Amino acid sequence: MTDAPVLEIRDYRLNFNTFDGVYHALDGVNLAVGKGQSLGIVGETGCGKSVTVRNVLGLLPSPPAEVVSGEILYNGKDMLKVTPAEMQKIRGIEIAMIFQDPMTYLNPVFTIGTQMVDVILAHQKALDKSVRKNKKQARAHAIEMLRKVHLPNPESQIDRYPHELSGGMRQRVLIAMALSGSPKLLIADEPTTALDVTIQAQILDLIAELVEDMGLSVIIITHDLGVVAKVCDNVAVMYAGQVVEYGTIEEVFGKPKHPYTEGLLKSIPHPGKPPEELYGIPGFLPNLLTPPIGCRFQDRCPKAMEICGTPPKNRNNAAHDRTVLCHLYEEGFEDA
């Protein structure tokens, strides 16, 4: 990474104050996305993938969420400290987000067009308060965006209501909406999880195409390793609120270092592989109301040692483009 990263998350700790006690959702997350790069965040459900990125745009209500420490630097600006007015100039304009379930992320009582025009006008207003509303122009822009995401007949589809569109079409609309402000960074939170497999591939291709086209930096959150392998340059593997391994796709997926990553890769089903050979990591995610002292993976780790009862430290390789959070690499490591 030669350029300064577009987005950098440093030592990010976040708790949820619940009725049952303090839920330690994130514990020292470190991530970075370079300009024009794409980063995948993978991990099982509940490991903190979505929570990590939600606050980039200030989307976690507080309470219950409480930031304990850390910084989310967007081009050097700490997103955890910006004012609401500054945030409005970033939402959708600098950083945009698309979400998991296209069925529930569009307002059911407004047409697609109304919602897109609203977003476009909101961006104009955030940038320049004195600008006069031009709905016609905004609508033209919306149609253009819908065409860009390959929605058929955008001129007529724009006046439809969300329930009249299929899931794949709705996700296209959401992508069009997110990209209507020409953002520099796109955060896609499980963009294909709720879709049929065939549609998943189309949406992924679309995202890849748009990223290329618009020179976007991207963060894709998913629990589908195939998606990451297809679209991303780098990958961060998360487990129980921590990034346990980070590096390029080739390095992490080709030569996994962390025992959790190894387990994850072994558990992918292959058509040629008989089901009885399919590996499953034993045990469950630890309860983060009372996280284990030391390594959070120790109870499920096949290589656990005595020292795993103390917190591991991030170990980098010489080039600093790969990190592993594990006691096995106390002495550091070199790329194999």
Add this chain to the structure above:
Amino acid sequence: MLQMIGKRSILMLGMLLGLLVITFSISHIAPGDPAALAAGPDATQEMIDQVREEYGFDKPLVEQFVIYVGGIFEGDLGRSVYTTRPVAQDLMVYFPATLELVIYSILFAIILGVPMGVISAVKQNGWVDNLVRFVSSSGVGLPMFWLGLMLQLYFGLQLGWFPLGGRLDLMTDPPTTITGMYTIDALLTLKFNVFFEALHHMVLPAIALSFPALASIVRVNRAEMIETLSLDYMTNARAQGISKFRMIAAYALKNAMLPTLAIIGLRFGWMLGGTVLIESVFDWPGVGLYALQAVTASDFEPVMAVTLILGAWFMLTNFLIDIIYGILDPRVRGRA
């Protein structure tokens, strides 16, 4: 949409006929001899029989019913034994008074209730919310006539701000009858002093009558707003940079209004029944007072006519609500 309106209209006619059968049976099975009452305390049996024949009470019930229903289609609702005038003529005088009161009450309840619910939801658990919840709980609990009496005592007698009852001062001539609603007639005939006087008389009874409706509108709207604000499409709107005001006032409120509308319709219907109490307290010459007098005098035909009007009113308001529902929610439109 048109199909829906057609289907509902036919259904409504059927329901009205059913209502007629029920009220007719109940009022004719009830004890008490209206003919004897009408003939007076000193009447001979002969005179009573004569009255009975005159009003048709001597015919078999089924025949009486057929005659009654036939009359309704000709605008003949029978004759009041008590006022000795045709019921239809009486209602022309009393119904507009009640309608006016009910309309002002529901408007007051909506205009105050919806924003209160919204503010309460947005500032959940703040002091405004606590105050609103206190007021709305007491509104559901307080008997309407008691509230009316208290308002009369304090604002009428003690402070002298508002008149104790009636639609106008004794010495004021009512405006020329156009709709029978004094405020509207006064405006139409440009008698502004009469308009303000009528409005002045309206304040206390309208507040007392609207209170239960206000309370339930606030409660439903608050609950729906809280729920809607936490939905996925609100998160998306926020992430895309939609302003907070627009999110609350348009995106959330339009969705929250759907269940609120249902309760508004229901309350609007109930209000007409509630006027019996309020009109007695405030000496308001409307349908409620008319019905009360008729019931105490065993005067069948006015009671039946008022019941019919109440039923028709209830159905009509729900019919209107269904139409507004269709306008607000695109998902309802196709269905009948």
